[in-house]
Amino acid sequence: MATYKVDERDVHFNIFEYLNIKELTAYDKYKDQNEELYKMILNEGLKFALSEFDPLYVAGDREECHMKDGVVIVPKGYKEAYAKFAENGFVGIDTPPTYGGQGLPCMINTATMEFFTGSNVPLLLYAGLSRGVANILEAFGSPELCQAFCANLYNGKWSGTMCLTEPQAGSAVGDIRTSAKKNADGTYTITGNKLFITGGDQNLTENIIHTVLARVEGDAPGTKGISLFLVPKIWVKPDGTLGERNDVNCVNVEHKMGIKASATCTLNFGEEGKCRGFLIGEQSRGMKMMFQMMNEARLMCGVQGEALAATAYENALAYAKERIQGANTAIINYPNVRRELALCKAWVEGMRGLLYLTGKSIDLAHGHPDDTIKEKAKNRVELLTPICKAYCSDVGFKITEMALQIYGGYGYVSEYPIEQYMRDVKIASIYEGANGIQALDLMGRKLASKAGQLFREFYEDLTQFVASQEGNTELKNEISALKKAIDTVAQVAMKIAEWGMSGEKTKPMLSANYFLELTGHTTLAYILLDQARVAQAAISNGSKDSFYRNKIRTARFFVAHVLPMVQMRAKNILSEDLSSIEMEF
Ligand SMILES: Cc1cc2nc3c(=O)[nH]c(=O)nc-3n(C[C@H](O)[C@H](O)[C@H](O)COP(=O)(O)OP(=O)(O)OC[C@H]3O[C@@H](n4cnc5c(N)ncnc54)[C@H](O)[C@@H]3O)c2cc1C
Structure with a gap:
């Protein structure tokens, strides 16, 4: 049974319109590449995900791994699919070509990883770590170690x-x-x-x-x-x-x-x-090196949250159009189901934007000729990594749960893949540093890093975006709601800094998850409104594609239904309530 579904149009919108990947081909690192090549890789990746990964997804879950004579046996078909995956060069899409990487932008890697993760995350995990090991060797290992191990990690032999x-x-x-x-x-x-x-x-x-x-x-x-x-x-x-x-x-x-x-x-x-x-x-120096591998893996956890949420949403959408209840009414016509679908859609598109934007920042950090821009992009990646990891995995789980709800009882039984998506996404909020640890990383390390520079730069970017949209009458209310959210994030960040200076430890630790959540909501609102701006431009250039109109609606929906949670979480933090500490358990 084919289960994987993805909005390919939105993937292409992110890469070619919103993030304008073409810009990269002006830099030395990508000068021999072009948009046609990127489109070809995306097409090949999706085709591979659908033809080789997806058909093994449900069967692999039922068969599981088991031990026989001291060796772990993976489900049927996995060995062959893994070998083909590596043969196609998918293990190192964005790593240097020295030992078998393809040297493509991280943005392309992020999109193809969305396809592979969404179609068969357990199978992809074997390859993800192979790439991680080769990458760590290329960055820190001796030439002898690289020579002995990297090529066979990329080609799938090991x-x-x-x-x-x-x-x-x-x-x-x-x-x-x-x-x-x-x-x-x-x-x-x-x-x-x-x-x-x-x-x-x-x-x-x-x-x-x-x-x-x-x-x-x-x-x-x-x-x-x-x-x-x-x-x-x-x-x-x-x-x-x-x-x-x-x-x-x-x-x-x-x-x-x-x-x-x-x-x-x-x-x-x-x-x-x-x-x-x-x-x-x-x-x-092991932790420093392992952090490189963990940071990559953390972004992949974010992709796991988003990719499984995306396919769960697309499946629920298809189901809602077919399932008749009441007087010949497909359930998609009920307002409550529409609201749930809209929440899934808006969150998925926001998370996709966040992950691909982080991918672009990685590309700029490695490939831009200007050192100041490189440094700023690197700062942004550092700040966004815990948000990608924790926000996307937590929200990803929520969305699979909401998608399951749309199926009613049919979501709860294993005839449909939806319950498997929900089970398979949960681990992303636990491994690679549980999300509570990611929240502490954002608050403790990233907020204070370089005397607050990472956070300040990001705050300035968002503020500048708001200022640039002053004349946007169609989205006037939404832009002003974003401004309020940005100010709230800054106000909370100040409070956290104040606690830090006075030596207060408990209150920041109590607030870390809330802080990550409100920063995530605000970042997604910014991304969706920025995407709406691109859609507005396409419409004013004469496009009749309903995709663009929907982008504007999606941003508006997110601002109305999710962004207000920023104020609620800020209130939670600023209340300085310590009852959970005082409570007797
Ligand atoms: C399917 C799966 C695959 C895995 N793959 C790998 C792998 O390939 N390699 C590997 O090395 N590990 C792997 N892990 C382990 C995984 O990384 C750990 O489970 C994870 O880091 C959490 O550690 P723990 O389970 O011991 O939980 P604990 O550390 O006991 O944490 C339990 C809870 O307490 C919270 N907590 C703990 N300490 C703090 C703190 N200081 N502040 C605030 N909250 C805190 C956590 O957020 C968490 O919610 C895997 C785990 C699973 C289940």
Whole structure:
């Protein structure tokens, strides 16, 4: 049963009209590329998602991963689809071509990842981490490590993992106990136990390349003393062929609520004292490097929230047009169902805009010739990353739930894919740093970063947008509602800074999730209104495409139905209520 649905028109609108990807081709990094190439990749990506990923989605969920004779077995068809995915060059769409990346813009990668994630997120997860490992090696590894491992990660012969979590160290990564001891030959002996490792074992690829956080004996406690190691499942000989098995064993594969076709494994490193790995980059700098991989993975969590919400919405929309209840009335005609569909649509389009805008900021940070613009784009990515991750995964879950509601009882049974979307999206708010931790990152780290510069630059951009829309009579009320929301965000940010200066710790921590939520709502309202501006221009240039008129309606709806929540969350924060702290549980 084909289940994946996406609004391709909106994807193209974002890339070619709203974010004007053509602008990038003026920069050296993208000078040999053009819009036709980008369109071709998007078409190929969507075609692949529909023909290779989507047909395995439901069956993979029913079959799940399981262990047989000490090896994790993935569902039928996954191995072949993974190999084809890699063969097509989809593992490294936006990474450098040196070892097999395609060097395309991150915007294109984000859009294709939306297709792959929305059509089969558990299968995509195997590839996402392979790319992450290759990328981290290219950024920090020695040329020898890159030479030995990167090409086979991109071409799909091998896959990658990231191993942080341990039974006693989840959010508190600094508490890890996995240890590393230097050997005479320069390798390290690794000993420890890692939990919940995505793709930790599988029968998809002939080798698995683990990146492992561990502490070299004698190094500082906490995150400061952590180093990063590359630990292959099977040792690679100097000529590139596979040698002896490393001492890494999968001892369990989890049974889960969702993403059942993605293997979530418990790994023991060095049960026989023979697990060896290579140090990546400098000793004790592991967290800094792992952050690069985690930041990419965090954006992908945001894409997971948006992509599954988008396909859930499109499916619910199709269902609402067909389902008759009452006097020959399709349920889409009932105002309550229309309101629910509009909420799904507006949130999905806003999140898509946010994720692709962040993708463009990454492209500018890497490719723009002007250092000031590069720096500003980098600041924006840093600020938006926790919002992409946490806001899109939380809202994504809400939307799948709302889409399920539109199906009534049929949404609750497994005949339709909607309940699977809801189960599969939930994990995005938990892994790669639970959303509570993302909120603390936004409030504690990003708000204060560079003496408030990240936040100030973003605030100025939004304020400038409002000023530029002074003459926009059609959206006058919406622009003034956005201005009020921006002022409220600033007012709350000031309060948080005040607490920080006075040494108050509890109130900021109590407010972090609310702050992320209100910043997310405001950012999405800005993006949707900016998209409405582009639509207005198309209409005044004579376009009769109803897509543009709907863009204006979508922005208006979001401002009327979601943006007011900014004031409510601000009130929650500014009330300084401490009753949850005082409460006796
Ligand atoms: C399917 C799946 C796949 C995974 N894949 C990987 C993987 O590939 N590699 C890997 O290393 N890990 C992986 N994980 C682990 C995942 O990253 C952790 O589960 C996650 O970081 C949360 O840690 P925890 O489960 O120990 O929860 P805890 O840390 O116990 O957190 C529980 C709750 O308390 C809150 N909390 C904890 N500390 C704080 C704090 N200081 N301030 C405020 N709130 C706090 C959290 O927000 C959360 O809501 C995976 C997990 C699952 C379920």
